[in-house]
Amino acid sequence: MLSVDQVLNKSQASLIGMHPVVKEKVRELIIRCYAASILILITSGFRSFSEQAAIFAKGRDNYGKVVRPKDVVSNARPGRSMHNYGLAADYVLLMPDGKSVSWSTVRDGNHNGHKDWFEVAEIAKSLGFEWGGDWDRFVDMPHIQMSFGLTIEELCSGLRPPTEQPVMKPKPIAISIKVNGKSVIDGTLINGAVFVPIRCIGEELGGAIGWDNAAKKPTINGELVMETAIINGSAFVPIRSVSEGLGANVIWCTAERSVTVEK
Numbered sequence: 001m002l003s004v005d006q007v008l009n010k011s012q013a014s015l016i017g018m019h020p021v022v023k024e025k026v027r028e029l030i031i032r033c034y035a036a037s038i039l040i041l042i043t044s045g046f047r048s049f050s051e052q053a054a055i056f057a058k059g060r061d062n063y064g065k066v067v068r069p070k071d072v073v074s075n076a077r078p079g080r081s082m083h084n085y086g087l088a089a090d091y092v093l094l095m096p097d098g099k100s101v102s103w104s105t106v107r108d109g110n111h112n113g114h115k116d117w118f119e120v121a122e123i124a125k126s127l128g129f130e131w132g133g134d135w136d137r138f139v140d141m142p143h144i145q146m147s148f149g150l151t152i153e154e155l156c157s158g159l160r161p162p163t164e165q166p167v168m169k170p171k172p173i174a175i176s177i178k179v180n181g182k183s184v185i186d187g188t189l190i191n192g193a194v195f196v197p198i199r200c201i202g203e204e205l206g207g208a209i210g211w212d213n214a215a216k217k218p219t220i221n222g223e224l225v226m227e228t229a230i231i232n233g234s235a236f237v238p239i240r241s242v243s244e245g246l247g248a249n250v251i252w253c254t255a256e257r258s259v260t261v262e263k
């Protein structure tokens with residue numbers, strides 16, 4: 001079984017030259033897929049205009065006219081693909097041996113009754129990507145992109161997305177929290193969910209806390225905690241999912257703004 005680090009490393013070269021925000025999102029996609037027991041490999045990220053010209057030329061004559069339809073891999077001339085601005089990536093399923101890949105869109109390698117290829121697309125969309133499989137004119141199943149609302153015309157004319165994502169500062173709303181009858185440090189409400197410092201809850205409920213450097217996320221009993229907020233240098237996690245994952249009951253009292261966790 002490959003580690004998440006090993007899986008990330010295999011795509012490292014393809015991420016060079018990508019827009020920094022999109023690159024982080026692609027890494028997040030690889031990590032989330034890994035957590036869903038799906039390994040993916042990024043086969044293409046940033047493409048220069050000359051690389052795009054070579055790809056566009058496949059199956060076409062010197063005038064760009066299609067002469068061998070089977071060989072055509074792209075309809076985008078140089079500058080007309082989101083890849084040319086580092087805003088797109090192509091994925092393929094990576095087999096457990098870490099060497100071979102599968103282009104099958106019906107494979108269900110994690111045996112959950114859903115096709116892995118489409119699960120990856122769903123995860124990508126949840127991260128804000130547009131998926132080429134949803135296009136009607138030229139269906140591009142391996143392709144995901146993030147355009148920040150810019151059209152290809154705007155990119156061609158020189159507009160570029162910001163290189164930093166606006167930081168969403170969580171607005172702290174104190175929630176009193178009791179774990180096994182003991183008061184712990186106050187929780188924080190983020191997007192309607194109560195978050196607590198992972199150490200306050202994991203250890204009290206008998207979970208071993210760790211940190212995965214590659215994924216930049218905390219772990220409990222070796223499992224990555226996907227939903228994490230870093231506040232003042234501490235990792236905060238949603239109290240409900242983490243407590244329930246450790247076999248505890250969670251009771252939320254709206255009137256008192258309190259959460260009681262019992263195990």
Ligand SMILES: [Zn+2]
Pocket residue numbers: 083088089090140142143144
């Ligand atoms: Zn693509």
